[in-house]
Amino acid sequence: MSPLEVVRRQRRKEARPAELAAAALSLFIEKGFAATRLDEVAARAGVSKGTLYLYFDSKDALFKAVIEEGVVPLFEEFEAKLETLRDDPERLLREILQGWWDKVGSTDLGGICKLMISEAGNFPEVARYHHDAVIVRWMALLGRAYAIGVERGVFRDMDVETVRQLVFFPLLMQAVWKNSMSCCDETRSLPDSYFPTYFEMIFRGLRAAPVQESRP
Amino acid sequence: MSPLEVVRRQRRKEARPAELAAAALSLFIEKGFAATRLDEVAARAGVSKGTLYLYFDSKDALFKAVIEEGVVPLFEEFEAKLETLRDDPERLLREILQGWWDKVGSTDLGGICKLMISEAGNFPEVARYHHDAVIVRWMALLGRAYAIGVERGVFRDMDVETVRQLVFFPLLMQAVWKNSMSCCDETRSLPDSYFPTYFEMIFRGLRAAPVQESRP
DNA sequence: TTAATAACTGACTGGTCAGTAATTTAGTAA
DNA sequence: TTACTAAATTACTGACCAGTCAGTTATTAA
Structure with a gap:
């Protein structure tokens, strides 16, 4: 009938898994794993449920894929900073934290944090994988950046x-909040002053010497 | 058969609702709302599912009750501090934060935070109630304690x-973490140095004057 | 064009679980 | 003891949904 109708039954083998994973991620975050229907995931990805099963063995496998693909090797980038910025620990820490917010916290990947927190109890093995592959590694990175600062005095x-x-929990909580309480807290966007204030607070707490009041 | 068998079919009308709510809270935190079976809730409370329906109209009503009862008027106590400690803003803030951890974060009530974060999307009206009745009120309290400190210079x-x-997110995240990642992070108990370090960091960030290096 | 293949669909099934109703038993008062 | 009431249980029902499979359509090779 309608000539402008969306094209049905396209064959796009390559794109499907990523599209399905993205649809699943957003629904898992919105509704939780148990409350998400696979029909809905398929519909949001523009395919039927049968197609979903061509690419993923089970609902659990879909969950696992969503988490593991989201892990992306962003770490190389962050860990490289450790080397190039050894001489300025404060800037190193600032760039790592700002980088996490820009690349993870403020993006779809931030939703994975909320998802993992919500579902850890139901997927202990996925939680452990995520814990070892992401959390431990990330926390070690932060710890080393801080340790460098301590070494240098x-x-x-x-x-x-x-x-x-x-240092990290305020940002993490911000990301989690954004993906769960958005219904209540209107327009959850950070004020411009957020990061300056955040860093000012953090570094005053960390710095060995009190702030110089530049009195010559 | 067994003479020491647990007494079945006790009639304890008064105690049931609280016991059922407690059982439900712990299961909702462990498994999420959707994945929690009412048979299990009833079993943990030592009754059958039919009994649960004598006290709660539906699964949703049970969720709502769990959240709303958990709200307890702890606020009176905290808000009273605002009056009695006006003259020492630093101590005021410290006691409010420590109080939250002792009375909420480290107890079962801390689990409600994790639960609400996980399920907000599925219960917008309960989320809004909790937001208005608890979160806004708590954040206002913190804000006023800080404002008093600013006024006093x-x-x-x-x-x-x-x-x-x-100031608050590190504690909140700690409570959320405890109730979700306990499976991975072994023995999640805070080191003795946690609160001293926490307060030292916070107050260095907040204080108007740099720390006196006591040079007479 | 036509035949062969591979991506995709959607109706169907079997198990699970929220909610109900018939029945049993504990406590109590006469 | 007995009769009564209300708390508690058990067995049931109907909706829902993960997972399957027989059939349909797009794409490509001949």
């Missing part, structure tokens, strides 16, 4: 575990 | 919204 020497949590 | 003047997030 730029940062005070405190409990590493505690420090990296205090 | 003890704290630097920054964006209130940003500051209260930076």
Whole structure:
């Protein structure tokens, strides 16, 4: 009838898995794993449920794929900074944290954090994989950036575990919040002053010497 | 047969609702709302599913009850502090934050945070209720404690919204983490140095004057 | 054009679980 | 003891949905 009708039954073998994974990710975040219907995932990806099963063995396999693909090797980039910015620990930490927000926290990948927190109990093995492959690695990176600062006498020497949590959790929580409470909290976009204030707070807490009030 | 068998079919009308709500809360946190079976909730509370329906109209009603009862009026206590500690803003903030951890974050109530984050998308009206009745109120309290410090010249003047997030999110995330990633992160108990380090970091960031290096 | 293949579809099935109703038993008062 | 009431249980039903499969259509090779 309608000549402008969307083309049905395209054959696009290559694109399907990524499209299905993206659809699944967004629905898992919105509704949770258990409450997400595979018919819905398929519909959002523009295919039928049967097609979904051509690419993924089961609902669990789909979940696993969504998490594991989202892990992307962003780490190389971050870890490279460790080498190039060894001489300026404060800038190193700032760029790592800002980088995480720009590349993960503020993007779709940020939703994976919320998803993993929600579903860890139901997928212990996926949670463990994600924990070892992402969380531990990321926290180690933060810890090393901080340790470099301590070595150089730029940062005070405190409990590493505690420090990296205090530094990172505000950003992480921000990402989680964004993907769950958006219905309540209107227009969850950060004010321009957010990062300046954030870094000012963090670094005042970390710096070994009190801020110079430049009195010559 | 077994003479020591647990007594079946006790009549304990008064205790049932609280026991069922507690069982439901723990299961909702572990498995999520959708993945939790009412038979299981009933079993954990030591009754049958039919009994559950004597006290709660539906699964949704059970969820709502769990959230709303958990809201408890802890606020009176916290808000009272605002009056009694007006003269020492730093101590005021410290006691409010420590109080939240002792009374909420480290207890079962902390699980409600994780639960609400996970299920907000599926229960917008409950999420809104919780947002207005708990989150907004709590954040306002924190904001006022900070504002008092600014008025007195003890704290630097920054964006209130940003500051209260930076101050509170580490604790909140800690509570959420505890209730989801416990399977991976072994023995999630905070080191003794956690709160001293936390407060030291926070207050260095907030204080208007640099730390006195006591040079007479 | 036609035949062969591979991507895709959607109706169907079997198991699961929220919610119900008939029945049993505990507690109580006469 | 007995009769009564209400708490609790058990067996059931109907909707829903993960996963399957027989059939359909797009694409390519001959």
